[in-house]
Amino acid sequence: MLETLPQIIENSARSHPEREAFRFGSKALAYSELEHRMHQLADHLIRIGVKKGDRVGVYMNRCIETAIAIYGIMRAGGVYVPLDAMTPHSRTLFLLKDCSIAHIVSTRSQKKRLTSLLTDTMVVESVIGVTLDLNIKSISWDNLFENNLENYQPVAIGPDDLAYIMYTSGSTGPPKGIMHTHFSGLSYARLSADLYGVHHLDRFASHAPLHFDISTFGFFTVPYAGATSIILSDAHVKMPFSLAQLLEKEQITIWYSVPLALIQLLQGGFLEQKDLKSIRWVLFGGENFALKYLKTFTKLWPHATFCNVYGPAEVNQCTYHNVVPDDLNSNIPIGEVWSDTSFKIMDKNYKEVDDGITGQLLIQSVTMMRGYWNNDALTKKSTYIEKVTPTKNNIYYCTGDMVYKNEYGKLVFVGRNDRQVKIRGYRIEMNEVESILLRHEGVQEAAVFVIEKEEGVKILAAALLLFPLFDIDSKMMTKFCRGLLPQHSIPTMIEVLPYFPRTSSGKIDRPTLLNRITDKLIDA
């Protein structure tokens, strides 16, 4: 029985030492090799003073050393904190201070950025993976791998110890650090490996960057099942045509990403020439998958099962729905909760609602976080405690997502609880407006916002991204909406943009998009 995440690697290294755990381009790491390097890094971290519960940053682009970094940190009793190397320094500095990170694990290709990040920063004492010309201790991977583990004293770690902290942006306020334990991380690995029947022959395309919560599938679930994770390079993620070639070459069996990554793969009709009969699971989550694309994919890969995955980072995954043909005409449900998980749908007063009525989704699960780092008030605010008996409580995470249960008992996602607005007294569901705009054959993506035009005057605005060769203006779009939406729900301002700003995980960057639209309104 496994109790901690590093035991995943120790266990798989025992049963099949030679099998590839991770692959990145031409570099590969067998399970036995990964185990050895995990201990080498753990030993180094212990020697330089990392104590159980200390936070250690991982500042990397996608690379094979990521696997060594996270398992080495956890094996030393440390808590890994993914740091997005693409994010502005101000945010990274905030994270470094917020959870007092004294050590960073990195890689040679981040030398320039890391140097500019750490110049004038006093918090970081040492860097592993790249030698810097700064007054900070640093060691390269090559030197670290010379460690012969003499006098190595492994640290005892347990299921309740912290394993990692992931920061989410949140639409308002400073980033929040979501704390996961070995127990919650391992529970996710076990539940996801069981649900998708992941086995040792599977080859998973690891697309998500480490700071995006779904990266745990590639880094925990796949090694848990003794399978192989193929870490896609940053270059491949940006170049869909190269990516399609790679997927064919590696004969990928499981894919997991936001819908956008799949949509980009479709463009140009390049994917149709690729032989991807190997693919058996396509997992998607994070955003709605526009039906017209999903249809194209189910035709292109009829041998694959498409699964709509839902779960805020606070609980990892918690629901799933395997797409069936009937779904392709409506809103795809987020489905039902998986094992060892229960849910409630509640109204504003925390009373459970009847079937078919929309309310907030609350989740109780073995995969749930410990809480937010250094923020008990927020942890308390986002949990709901149900008294079962005088001595037993059930703790639920309040997702802030509005759902209802449909006639088949499946959960349907309606939107964030902050996506319903009132304009001139009319209640407007912004998600509904977006789904109507998307019905137009020329619209690739749509985002709807409320803009305060002047004090007290709110208007509904929409940003559209069109398919190539379509030429649609706001007049045509307004006309299109007329038969489908009540007058008050038709956006007053419709802007066609050449591209949408994105977050590093590929979702629409709504705050930036809102600013851009607001600027246009002021210019006009």
Add this chain to the structure above:
Amino acid sequence: MEQILKDFIREQLANGTLEEEIDIEDDLLGSGIVDSLGITRLILFIENEFGIKIPPEDMLIENFMTVGHILDYLSRRKQ
């Protein structure tokens, strides 16, 4: 041509986070100088600036990895 590309990448795509000049051999895609939205903008920029159309099948790592690769690609397209 080289300078136009370097300036655009440095000023428009790198978010002002790059202290040094961009080198002709800097890995734009792998090291994170340009993000995925940036690559879309870079392609639009090249199409407008140099008056060519870049078909989807040319959007490969080997054509866009560094400023050097882009220059090679553009000179091949001119022939």
